[in-house]
Amino acid sequence: MSSIRTLTRRAALVVAAVGAGFVLAACGGGSGDDNGSGHGAHASASASTAGAHNAQDVSFAQGMIPHHRQALEMARLADGRASSAAVKDLAARIEKAQDPEIKTMSGWLKAWGEDVPAAGGGMDGMEHSGSGHAGMPGMMGEADMTELENSSGKAFDTKFLALMVEHHQGAVEMAGVEKDKGRYGPAKTMADDIVTAQNAEIGEMNKLLGKGSGASGQSGSKG
The missing domain is CATH 4.10.810 (Virus Scaffolding Protein; Chain A)
Structure with missing residues (x-):
């Protein structure tokens, strides 16, 4: 029992x-x-994991914001200066695409407690001087920006296209680094979008310049 x-x-x-x-x-x-x-x-x-970010994500946003701002500055010069409807249309599309991306990246930086590059100064000025050129491929110097601002008609069209090709190639390079080394999902997605969209626009601009490929030079036949 x-x-x-x-x-x-x-x-x-x-x-x-x-x-x-x-x-x-x-x-x-x-x-x-x-x-x-x-x-x-x-x-x-x-x-x-989806919301995590690393130093590359911060660097991407802090670099691409002034890079995009300069592209907007260039695009806004087209109104009243460009003679080609194709150049005016391209400039409008660049502005429409990149302005919202600046706002999005600024939001990320604020959420991460990181500095947002100041508009019209600080980082922008540093990059124009050439000292930050290695980290910011494709950025225009003050001389190029002044020459573009003082151009009009077909001369503006050609200068704008040649400089914007170089500028876009720099953005594609920066976005490629983010795709490879970034961690934050939305930033990597934006980088992928930049590569796709700007490579397409590079092809479009080279066609307008009468080139099959290449970035620099101002000898394009049409604006």
């Missing part, structure tokens, strides 16, 4: 232990941020 009681007691202890194990597993699955196997932990880890 005593042996039956002992077996019953043991069975009860096993059931209690198994039950406690389930309770612990349920608690662990809901709160783990590391390598928990529960669905809650997995979803939490996925969300944190």
Whole structure:
């Protein structure tokens, strides 16, 4: 009789232990941020990975904002100076695409607690001087910007296209680095969009310049 009681007691202890194990597993699955196997932990880890960023993401946004701003500055010069409807249309499309991207990247930097490059000064001025050219491919110097501003008609069209090809190639290069080394999903997606859109526009501009490929030079036949 005593042996039956002992077996019953043991069975009860096993059931209690198994039950406690389930309770612990349920608690662990809901709160783990590391390598928990529960669905809650997995979803939490996925969300944190999707929202995580690294130093390259910060560098991409802080560099691309002034780069885009200069493209907008160039594009806005087309109104009243360009003679070609194709150049005016291209300039309008550049402005429409890049202005919202500046706002988006500024939002990322604020959310990350990072500095947003000041408009019209600071980083922009530094890049124009040439000291930051290695880190900012395709940026125009003050002389080029002044010459573009003082041009009009077909001379403006040709200068604008030649400079914008170079500018776009720089943006594509910067975006390629972000695609390779960035971590933040939306930034990598934007970088991919920049590569696709600006490579297409480079092809369009080279056609307007009468070239099959290449970036620099002002000897294009048409504006």
